[in-house]
Amino acid sequence: MHNPAAQSAVSDALIGFAAIPLMDQRAQFIARQAVREARERIATAGDAGDAGRELTVLLQSQGHVPNDTRVRAWVLGATLARRAPASTATPVLAAVIAMGDQLAASDDEIAASATVGIEAAARIFAAVDSDEFRARWNVASAVGILGATLALARLHKLDQPRTRHALGIAATQAAGLARNQGEALAAIETGKAAADAIEATLLAKHGFTSAPASIDGRRGFAALMAYRFDAASITDGLDTRWVSLNFD
Amino acid sequence: MSSIAAAFAQGLHQLAQRPLPDHVAREARRSLINVIGTSIGACKHPGVDAIVAAARELGVAETAPVPGRGERVDSHFSALATGFAGHLDDFDDTHLATVIHPAASVFAVLTALAPDTRPSGAQALSAFALGCEAQLRVGVSISPEHYDRGWHITGTCGVIGCAVTAALLFGFDEATLAQAVSIAASMFVGQREAFGTMTKPYHPGKAAANGIAAARLAQRGARAAADIFEAPGGYSHSLSTRVDFGQMNGEFGERWELLFNTYKPYPCGIVAHPAIDGGLALATRIDDVASIETIILRCHPLVPELMGNPQPKDGLQARFSAIHGVAAALCDRQVGLAQYEDHRVVRDDVRALRAKTTLAPDASVQRDEVFIEVRLHDGSTFAHHVEHARGSLARPLTDDELMDKVRLLMDPQLGNDAAARLAAIVEGLDAAPDLDALFSLCTSNKELNHA
Numbered sequence: 001m002h003n004p005a006a007q008s009a010v011s012d013a014l015i016g017f018a019a020i021p022l023m024d025q026r027a028q029f030i031a032r033q034a035v036r037e038a039r040e041r042i043a044t045a046g047d048a049g050d051a052g053r054e055l056t057v058l059l060q061s062q063g064h065v066p067n068d069t070r071v072r073a074w075v076l077g078a079t080l081a082r083r084a085p086a087s088t089a090t091p092v093l094a095a096v097i098a099m100g101d102q103l104a105a106s107d108d109e110i111a112a113s114a115t116v117g118i119e120a121a122a123r124i125f126a127a128v129d130s131d132e133f134r135a136r137w138n139v140a141s142a143v144g145i146l147g148a149t150l151a152l153a154r155l156h157k158l159d160q161p162r163t164r165h166a167l168g169i170a171a172t173q174a175a176g177l178a179r180n181q182g183e184a185l186a187a188i189e190t191g192k193a194a195a196d197a198i199e200a201t202l203l204a205k206h207g208f209t210s211a212p213a214s215i216d217g218r219r220g221f222a223a224l225m226a227y228r229f230d231a232a233s234i235t236d237g238l239d240t241r242w243v244s245l246n247f248d
Numbered sequence: 249m250s251s252i253a254a255a256f257a258q259g260l261h262q263l264a265q266r267p268l269p270d271h272v273a274r275e276a277r278r279s280l281i282n283v284i285g286t287s288i289g290a291c292k293h294p295g296v297d298a299i300v301a302a303a304r305e306l307g308v309a310e311t312a313p314v315p316g317r318g319e320r321v322d323s324h325f326s327a328l329a330t331g332f333a334g335h336l337d338d339f340d341d342t343h344l345a346t347v348i349h350p351a352a353s354v355f356a357v358l359t360a361l362a363p364d365t366r367p368s369g370a371q372a373l374s375a376f377a378l379g380c381e382a383q384l385r386v387g388v389s390i391s392p393e394h395y396d397r398g399w400h401i402t403g404t405c406g407v408i409g410c411a412v413t414a415a416l417l418f419g420f421d422e423a424t425l426a427q428a429v430s431i432a433a434s435m436f437v438g439q440r441e442a443f444g445t446m447t448k449p450y451h452p453g454k455a456a457a458n459g460i461a462a463a464r465l466a467q468r469g470a471r472a473a474a475d476i477f478e479a480p481g482g483y484s485h486s487l488s489t490r491v492d493f494g495q496m497n498g499e500f501g502e503r504w505e506l507l508f509n510t511y512k513p514y515p516c517g518i519v520a521h522p523a524i525d526g527g528l529a530l531a532t533r534i535d536d537v538a539s540i541e542t543i544i545l546r547c548h549p550l551v552p553e554l555m556g557n558p559q560p561k562d563g564l565q566a567r568f569s570a571i572h573g574v575a576a577a578l579c580d581r582q583v584g585l586a587q588y589e590d591h592r593v594v595r596d597d598v599r600a601l602r603a604k605t606t607l608a609p610d611a612s613v614q615r616d617e618v619f620i621e622v623r624l625h626d627g628s629t630f631a632h633h634v635e636h637a638r639g640s641l642a643r644p645l646t647d648d649e650l651m652d653k654v655r656l657l658m659d660p661q662l663g664n665d666a667a668a669r670l671a672a673i674v675e676g677l678d679a680a681p682d683l684d685a686l687f688s689l690c691t692s693n694k695e696l697n698h699a
Contacts, residue, residue, distance in 0.1 A: 057468070058465065058468050058469075058470060061464045061465075061467070061468055062324065062461055062464060063308065063309070063322060063324070064308065064309030064311055064322050064323075065307060065308060065309050065322075067307070068306055068307070068308055068322075069306055070306055070324075135480065135481050136481055136486040137486070138434070165445075168441075168442060168445070168447055169447055169450065171439065171441075172400075172437065172438055172439045172441070172442050172447050172450075172451070173437040173438070173454060175434060175435055175436050175437065176434050177433065177434040177476065177481060177482055177483060177486060178481035178486075179473045179475070179476055179479045179480070179481040179482040180434055180472055180473050180476070181481075183471065183472060183473050184470065184471065185431060185434065185470060185471060185472045185473075188465065188470060189434050189435075192435070192461075198306075199302065202301075202302035202305055202306065203298050203299065203302050203450075205302070205305075206297070206298035206299075206301035206302050206305075207294055207295075207297070207298045207301075208295060208298040208299070208446050208447070208450070209295075209445040209446045209447065210442055210445050210446065210447040211439075211441040211442040211445055211447060213441065214439070214441055214442070217441040218398070218441070219398035219439055219440035219441040219443075220398075220439055220441035221439065221441075223398055223441075224397060224398050224399060224439055
């Protein structure tokens with residue numbers, strides 16, 4: 001029988017990082033700009049009578065009420081992914097905007113949450129990236145869900161145990177297939193990662209439990225989906241060196 | 249050449265056009281009764297509370313039931329809660345070759361979509377059976393490598409079966425059914441790292457919610473890559489290195505994986521079941537458990553290895569103790585969820601019996617077999633040989649035994665004749681115009697809740 005690991009340095013580092021006081025002005029500035037651009041792209045998506053409106057109608061079939069934040073995050077994520085190349089940051093931005101609006105969070109809080117989520121996702125991707133990984137999975141959805149969940153944990157001010165559970169609920173449903181790249185469905189997969197992050201965060205907030213070592217455990221995210229795993233890419237210099245500043 | 253998804257949809261859609269063969273319908277009814285029992289038995293678990301609380305925080309519509317409870321949530325959260333409760337405690341059905349627990353997720357789809365789709369009893373049973381069959385076929389096509397690597401196959405394959413059930417409830421044509429399963433392929437869920445936490449039973453719940461989501465997307469024209477199962481970077485080869493599509497698409501209508509479904513009589517690991525059978529067999533012959541001096545169980549070596557905890561301190565530990573199962577069987581003459589409650593596990597009577605019990609591993613004893621011998625203080629002995637445990641393929645649960653199990657799960661939640669009423673409703677499902685009677689029975693009676 002598999003006895004899951006009780007602890008994980010990788011989880012500890014990510015969970016601590018999600019809650020740190022943000023001192024780096026450049027990181028915050030870039031995140032604020034990313035959130036603003038995302039909001040602009042979302043705002044113009046429905047205007048042109050283009051695929052944006054169609055996508056909204058398509059995904060609103062997933063909920064019965066118009067302002068379901070989970071479904072809205074899905075719409076926003078799919079819209080962003082449809083209008084520009086998706087990255088692991090895409091589900092993070094969609095999730096923090098949807099949840100930030102529901103909570104009436106300040107722009108600074110939303111930007112700070114996006115900052116940690118985008119950085120966490122970029123580092124997790126660096127730890128697992130390989131040709132084999134990219135050949136199998138939708139990178140934006142499979143990794144983005146983890147960053148989005150950490151960002152939402154910050155936005156909701158979850159304590160450390162709950163953040164750990166939220167990360168586990170997210171990791172276990174990291175999904176999306178490389179074969180759908182080039183299909184309209186790829187954007188829907190990416191948006192779904194934002195919706196699933198909202199669900200994971202709320203379940204953990206209300207007491208749901210999950211694996212302590214969801215990223216690096218023997219039967220966890222990296223073991224099942226990655227073909228290499230470099231924990232140091234996640235943990236080294238976290239909070240002092242920002243790898244996501246090199247990304248779009 | 250048609251794609252794997254297209255051939256899969258064709259086989260399933262054709263089966264859906266005619267009544268289920270009698271023996272398949274019978275097994276589907278047994279599977280349905282079993283999972284309704286487990287989902288209601290676990291309906292008050294804190295994990296279900298968390299799912300309902302998350303739904304409330306999102307302000308979702310109140311359209312679909314949660315079995316055993318009074319609240320209503322939207323179809324997404326109804327699916328999450330029902331699939332979660334159905335699989336909690338691993339007390340649901342098991343397809344032994346794949347270790348898929350197929351019914352919890354598929355019943356969750358039925359629960360979540362019944363208010364919207366209003367199927368007749370026969371349509372519902374067919375959608376339930378074919379959703380089970382579909383996921384089991386996907387499962388055998390990537391077994392055993394997929395599960396061995398660490399994927400929780402109940403969720404990863406369940407999502408495909410759930411898309412099938414949802415598609416059939418929506419009344420899709422064959423092409424739309426193919427799209428629903430293809431879209432569901434990229435919504436796989438479940439890593440075994442989460443075993444031992446609430447996230448394990450979350451997997452069939454999320455498989456159900458995702459299967460519904462995929463069907464709704466297909467209904468509105470969303471499309472996945474046509475070769476999503478067989479292509480590089482698609483479902484099957486990304487999730488397993490060994491794939492046999494003949495297992496997925498061959499012999500539709502002749503080979504029914506659903507017929508290999510088994511039902512657990514006791515809410516603990518299957519390895520302990522022969523010993524518990526032995527305890528129950530002797531329980532009626534021993535009037536006073538205080539008269540017992542020693543209990544010896546000659547058993548398969550896996551019993552001490554996996555189920556060897558001699559003195560569990562709570563219900564969770566007791567699930568890994570064959571010795572507790574036997575002690576509870578001798579004391580209570582039944583082994584259900586109540587025998588794994590924390591307070592039951594630490595009482596003096598079972599503690600004393602556990603201290604008198606010895607496991608004697610013997611490689612010549614089969615996994616579903618046990619020899620039990622009880623010696624009393626007055627020197628008399630009672631012995632029993634369990635050749636095949638209840639609930640094994642060689643010795644399936646009888647309908648009466650299944651009802652005994654379901655009664656212990658349902659009646660404490662819904663009142664004293666709930667299981668009997670369920671049995672009557674499921675027996676008459678073929679002629680039922682809708683599922684109203686079924687779900688009104690499953691929905692909690694408020695007065696009883698406060699009792």
